[in-house]
Amino acid sequence: MVLVLWIILMSHVPHIVFLDRATIPAFIQLKPFTFECTVDMHDNTPPNLVAERIENADIVIxxxxxxxxxxxxxxxxxxxVAISATGTNVVDVKACEIRGCVVSNIRNYAVNSVPEHALALIFALRRSLIPYHASVKAGRWQQSGQFCYFDYPIKDxxxxxLGIFGSGALGSSLANLARGLGMKTVFAxxxxxxxRDGNYRPFDEVVETSDILSLHLPLTPETRNMISDPEFxxxxxxxxxxNTARGGLVDEEALVRAIKGKKIGGAAFDVVTTEPMPDSHPFMALMDYPNFxxxxxxxxxxxxxxxxxxxxxxxxxxxxxxxxxRNQVFS
Known part of the structure; x- marks a missing residue:
């Protein structure tokens, strides 16, 4: 199959279409292609223009x-179809396979960035960094009359x-960072x-016993809303x-209820089900909460x-x- 695709592709000058170049910052340089080709770069592509823009493409990004x-x-x-991300749900992989089109993705590129971000969120919540900063800005320190004040909880x-859901590269990297800080880590x-073996604990046990729960799983029918009211x-x-993984892993309405009802100590998310987040999103109700x-x-x-x-x-x-x-994705 590879040989057949290569022969067809090289029978003419390949045409490449990048549908959303703006998802990679302009200051990031793209290496040159090592073959003769024509390239159309679009900052973004609305749904009604996708078919038109890829109609004559040999390769689509x-x-x-x-x-x-x-x-x-x-x-x-x-x-x-070269996906410039790890997640593959934006492409109908099965339809591509039927048409003899290969789908590839990006792997293991953020093994430092995502775990470090998750750890930063943990630090910020555990030590109440954001509400303390906001209160200082509002004049609370001057009003306190003391060298410090204790309005928000601080814990080591x-x-x-730390309960980790997902033991791939990102979850494992976070576990290594956490152990260096003296945290106990368990994989759910x-x-x-x-x-499946002694390296994992039952899902419900990890939910019930963890001080901090961090999600590092893909969004699938099995993982959608895996954290909801019963778990909270x-x-x-x-x-x-x-949650630095995928919007949809957590029932967002249930999270709002959990924060408002003080069922949990707090939450920090980098993802939501609809991005960019609309003004009607449930999380808008939490934006003024110090523990979110x-x-x-x-x-x-x-x-x-x-x-x-x-x-x-x-x-x-x-x-x-x-x-x-490389990095072929299968349905």
Missing amino acids: TNKVRIDNDSLSRASLLKL LANST SRKGQAP DRMKPSALLI ILTPHVAWASEEAIQTLADQLINNINAFVRGEI
């Missing part, structure tokens, strides 16, 4: 622009238990499944929930991680044109 079966129906030349990380088994009811009242932090899906976005992503993206494409398939 997308990060968040959805490529579905309908848009693929006009792309008779398409041989590779040492000897606390999949919800509703028995632990079983967590420690002081527990913190961290929301960042705009930037856990992955250290300059080093983005450059690694960009380099791997171009390497995947260059390799494909040489006849080598």
Whole structure:
């Protein structure tokens, strides 16, 4: 199959279309392609223009622009969809396979950035950094009459238990960082499944016993809303929930109820189900809560991680044109 794709692709000058170049910052340089080609770069592509823009493409690059079966129906030349991210839910992989089109993605590029961001969120919540900063800005320190004040809780990380959901590169990297701080780390088994070996603890046990819970799983039908009202009811009242993985892993309405009802100690998210977050999103009700932090899906976005992503993206494409398939995604 690889040889056939290569022969077809090299029968003419390949045309490449990048549907959402703006998802990679302008200061990040893309390496040159190692073959003769034509390239169309679009900062973004609305859904109604996807089919038109990929119609004559041999290779399409997308990060968040959805490529579905309908848009693929006009792309008779398409041989590779290169996803410039790890998540693959934006592409109908099965429809691509039926058409003989390879799908590739980016892997293990943010093994420092995402865990460090998760740890930063843990520090911020555990030590109440944001509410203390906001209160100083509001004049509370001057009003206190003391060298310090104790309006918000502060707890050490040492000897606390970190429950990690997802034992891949990111979850494992966070575990290493946490152990260096003297934290106890446990990996949760999949919800509703028995632990596969001694390195995992039952899902419900991790929910109930962890001081901090951090999510590092893909969004699938099995993981959607894996944390909802029943899980919040079983967590420690002081527990913190961290999500730098995917919106949809947590029932967002249930999280709002848990924070407002003081069922848990706090939460910090970098992802939501709809991005950018609309004004009607449930999390808008939590924006003034001192124990809730929301960042705009930037856990992955250290300059080093983005450059690694960009380099791997171009390497995947260059390799494909040489006849080598890297990071292929299957349905």
